[in-house]
Amino acid sequence: MANLSIGMWVLIALIVLVLILVKKSLVIIPQSETKIVERLGKYYATLKPGINVIIPFIDRPKTTVAYANGRYFYTTTIDLREQVYDFDKQNVITKDNVQTQINALLYFQIVEPESAVYEINNLPNAIEKLTQTTLRNIIGELELDETLTSRDTINTKLRAVLDDATNKWGVKVNRVELQDITPPQTVLQAMEKQMQAERNKRATILTSEGQKAAAILQSEGQKEARINQAEADKQTQILQAEGEAQARIRVAEAEAIAINKITEAVGKSTNPANYLLAQKYIGMMEELAQGEQTKTVYLPYEATNLLGSIGGIKDLFKQG
Numbered sequence: 001m002a003n004l005s006i007g008m009w010v011l012i013a014l015i016v017l018v019l020i021l022v023k024k025s026l027v028i029i030p031q032s033e034t035k036i037v038e039r040l041g042k043y044y045a046t047l048k049p050g051i052n053v054i055i056p057f058i059d060r061p062k063t064t065v066a067y068a069n070g071r072y073f074y075t076t077t078i079d080l081r082e083q084v085y086d087f088d089k090q091n092v093i094t095k096d097n098v099q100t101q102i103n104a105l106l107y108f109q110i111v112e113p114e115s116a117v118y119e120i121n122n123l124p125n126a127i128e129k130l131t132q133t134t135l136r137n138i139i140g141e142l143e144l145d146e147t148l149t150s151r152d153t154i155n156t157k158l159r160a161v162l163d164d165a166t167n168k169w170g171v172k173v174n175r176v177e178l179q180d181i182t183p184p185q186t187v188l189q190a191m192e193k194q195m196q197a198e199r200n201k202r203a204t205i206l207t208s209e210g211q212k213a214a215a216i217l218q219s220e221g222q223k224e225a226r227i228n229q230a231e232a233d234k235q236t237q238i239l240q241a242e243g244e245a246q247a248r249i250r251v252a253e254a255e256a257i258a259i260n261k262i263t264e265a266v267g268k269s270t271n272p273a274n275y276l277l278a279q280k281y282i283g284m285m286e287e288l289a290q291g292e293q294t295k296t297v298y299l300p301y302e303a304t305n306l307l308g309s310i311g312g313i314k315d316l317f318k319q320g
Helices: 002-025 113-118 123-140 144-149 151-165 185-266 272-290 303-319
Strands: 026-029 033-039 042-047 050-053 059-061 064-068 071-075 083-086 090-093 099-110 171-182
Touching: 002 026, 026 033, 033 113, 042 113, 064 123, 083 123, 090 123, 099 123, 099 151, 123 151, 123 171, 144 151, 151 171
Parallel strands: none
Antiparallel strands: 026 050, 033 042, 033 059, 064 071, 083 099, 090 099, 099 171
């Protein structure tokens, strides 16, 4: 009975050992992750997502350093997804000797796990230090105004340098973003005053340009009004002159008709001009007679001829 019990315990121990060996032999890798396996201290394989078989106690996953939630930690799993490093603010000095704080975001992805493990000791720390030093060098070549207005240029240069440097580490730098640029408070106050002065300058320029444009439009309006007024006066004078000319023509035509009628009435023996002249003298004499203050009357030298014409006309009417 004692021997049977020992045999059973040995069998149970063997089963347990087999289960442990099977468990250690099977390695399940999630999607977008991998592990580096070393056999007797030498690189053996890079495990793919799914079930992988290794030799327990001979094959061992390689331990590496990872970064997450603001801290470094050791792990045997390598994340193949794109990762984001949010570095703390660091002090940099611009070309014009202005100290400012810059916070950068780095987006990268491990594309060669073997290089990421064996080519660099601490990959996250190396990327962080490389980013900081490269950023200092780039900002040191720019003045503060260029730094604040050339973020795309800084991002492009920083990405190019990091991508070239991390290529041998099996890392692909996809994007670099400057999250925040904070100049000193005194510089910010000076910039605010400068911007306020620039706004006031632009407002003054716009106001003066508006006044200039208004004055130009007003002068052009006055010019157009004067031109229109002159054109109207011209047309008025032309029409008035044409009217007077037409009136004179009509008067002349009427007088010509009257002369013809008189000629027909008095005949060719009497000059019609004498008849018309006599009418005008008679009208004038009537006007002189109606004037109350007129005491002296001057008769023209040809008055005797006029009276003779009147007498001839009188005889003519008697004959008629």
